[in-house]
Amino acid sequence: MTMNRYLVMAMRLPQFDTDQIGPHRDFLDELRGQGRLELAGGFGDKSGGAYVLRASDLDEARVMAFRDPLHLSGSSRIDVYEWQA
Template sequence: MNRYLVMAMRLPQFDTAQIGPHRDFLDGLRDRGRLELAGGFSDKSGGAYVLRASDIDEARVLAFGDPLHLTGSSRIDVFEWQAA
């Protein structure tokens, strides 16, 4: 499995009601062994998480299931990440 960095950046229409569902989503990824690390930015502009997936397409499918993406609250970008 490869690592993918997911950037979740808040959009002007960010809905704070999606924070709980987003955290539940991350817990589900963690329970399935797909989430390595996650956290928000101190300036409240968004956050990032590191996924484990077989390829970029699978990583995008996982990340685009995030309630922040599904509700249009945040822009989700996925990058293959070769952490040192």
């Protein structure tokens, strides 16, 4: 199966809940353990962060990203883009 890269942008919303940072990091660790997370980090201005997923297609990448606790809690807006590097 061919794996493509997808950029996930997680932008904080006004109702951002700092209690979701730990579960978000656990979620990223889980993806890393599965070989699905290539790179992740927060923005210096604290407005959000981004990570690069490996998935077979955009739909699969969206399913994975929308499991992020930041999304499930309504703390951040999650957008997924196909990465053509």
